[in-house]
Amino acid sequence: MEYPEIVLHRGKEESLLRFHPWVFSGAIRHLPKGIEEGDLVKVFAADGRMLGIGHYQIGSIAVRILTWADEAVDASFYARRLDDAFRMRRSIGIVNADTDAYRLVHGEGDFLPGLIVDVYGPTAVVQAHSPGMHFARLDIARSLVELPDAGITSVYYKSETTLPYKAQLDPTNEYLIGDFSGDVAMEQGLKFHVDWLRGQKTGFFVDQRDNRMLLQRYSADRKVLNMFCYTGGFSVYALRGGAREVCSVDSSAKAIALTEANVELNFPGAPNHNAVAVDAFEYLADMEKGRFDLIVLDPPAFAKHRGAIKNALRGYQRLNARAFEKIAPRGVLFTFSCSQAITKEQFRLAVFSAAAQSGRRVRILHQLTQPADHPINIYHPEGEYLKGLVLYVE
Numbered sequence: 386m387e388y389p390e391i392v393l394h395r396g397k398e399e400s401l402l403r404f405h406p407w408v409f410s411g412a413i414r415h416l417p418k419g420i421e422e423g424d425l426v427k428v429f430a431a432d433g434r435m436l437g438i439g440h441y442q443i444g445s446i447a448v449r450i451l452t453w454a455d456e457a458v459d460a461s462f463y464a465r466r467l468d469d470a471f472r473m474r475r476s477i478g479i480v481n482a483d484t485d486a487y488r489l490v491h492g493e494g495d496f497l498p499g500l501i502v503d504v505y506g507p508t509a510v511v512q513a514h515s516p517g518m519h520f521a522r523l524d525i526a527r528s529l530v531e532l533p534d535a536g537i538t539s540v541y542y543k544s545e546t547t548l549p550y551k552a553q554l555d556p557t558n559e560y561l562i563g564d565f566s567g568d569v570a571m572e573q574g575l576k577f578h579v580d581w582l583r584g585q586k587t588g589f590f591v592d593q594r595d596n597r598m599l600l601q602r603y604s605a606d607r608k609v610l611n612m613f614c615y616t617g618g619f620s621v622y623a624l625r626g627g628a629r630e631v632c633s634v635d636s637s638a639k640a641i642a643l644t645e646a647n648v649e650l651n652f653p654g655a656p657n658h659n660a661v662a663v664d665a666f667e668y669l670a671d672m673e674k675g676r677f678d679l680i681v682l683d684p685p686a687f688a689k690h691r692g693a694i695k696n697a698l699r700g701y702q703r704l705n706a707r708a709f710e711k712i713a714p715r716g717v718l719f720t721f722s723c724s725q726a727i728t729k730e731q732f733r734l735a736v737f738s739a740a741a742q743s744g745r746r747v748r749i750l751h752q753l754t755q756p757a758d759h760p761i762n763i764y765h766p767e768g769e770y771l772k773g774l775v776l777y778v779e
């Protein structure tokens with residue numbers, strides 16, 4: 386296939402030969418004239434070897450490789466990749482009679498760097514993180530509704546906050562195909578209102594599905610505190626697990642309203658749930674010691690980029706220290722970090738420091754991560770972002 390050609394400096398092909406899909410701008414020796422953000426380009430090593438074809442953009446990551454083969458990246462290419470993604474999820478049982486909320490495309494993990502697709506019943510919510518995916522959005526949308534057996538009839542495009550601001554693409558959040566067709570999705574037999582129009586990210590955090598199920602197992606007869614509850618995912622599972630009481634906390638009043646609606650949808654009139662709109666740190670500071678014996682800490686990413694790592698680690702330590710200080714004896718703490726910039730080891734160290742500060746005896750029961758519909762391309766370890774620990778606190 387003919388695409389504008391990019392040539393790398395000598396030796397800069399190494400990571401690509403190991404199938405890592407990013408070309409950093411510093412690796413490029415020659416950029417063709419007139420190349421524009423979002424263009425497809427063919428990348429060559431200094432010795433003339435063809436390495437792959439990908440989307441070009443301005444920034445530290447200059448090319449995201451879509452294919453290592455010399456093939457056309459067109460509508461049929463996207464259709465094949467999406468079909469692979471769907472088949473994988475169905476064959477491993479993620480999409481089933483009890484679950485129609487799932488991640489269909491996880492960027493590099495599905496060999497489609499720059500693209501995220503979450504599915505909620507008949508609606509697919511598409512997020513482009515690269516100009517190239519923005520330009521491909523209509524091909525992608527058409528392929529989504531044509532996926533056999535996926536049952537997708539509407540495609541909502543939501544990239545106003547995910548595309549590089551400087552590219553001046555001015556995307557609009559809108560339905561590319563179909564229209565609003567209900568907002569209730571199902572996860573492991575539980576129902577959730579999902580607000581992709583106004584909610585954060587694509588509207589729901591499907592990445593906690595497996596971890597919510599584990600929490601359900603631990604909830605029987607416990608008093609559960611769900612911090613940073615957003616849509617109330619963990620709260621609803623805790624109620625199904627037989628929690629004595631569940632308290633949901635989020636600083637956003639909208640999140641609290643959504644949590645209450647989701648509890649009502651599954652357990653109408655549940656007398657043992659209450660929700661409070663307040664800052665998590667303040668809530669923990671004011672909370673009486675021993676009030677809860679199961680606490681979930683699932684904060685937003687404290688480190689949105691590498692420069693913020695130090696402060697973020699301090700934030701995780703402070704938050705976890707509060708929980709260790711207040712959790713009842715023989716309590717269970719589910720603690721998470723979804724910051725991609727922070728490694729498993731760094732997070733663990735922050736939690737260890739918090740535990741040490743409290744002086745309590747703490748054991749690790751489980752080490753958690755993201756579920757299988759957020760696969761990690763083995764050549765792109767950066768795709769691993771969700772980290773969690775389940776701790777027994779005496």
Ligand code: SAH
Pocket residue numbers: 589590593612613614615616617618619634635636637640663664665666683684685
């Ligand atoms: N646990 C959720 C996802 C959490 S998203 C789930 O399973 O779906 C992070 C949430 O933290 C958001 O809803 C946001 O409103 C809330 N938040 C951010 N900062 C906060 C703070 N300081 N105190 C309480 N909630 C906060």
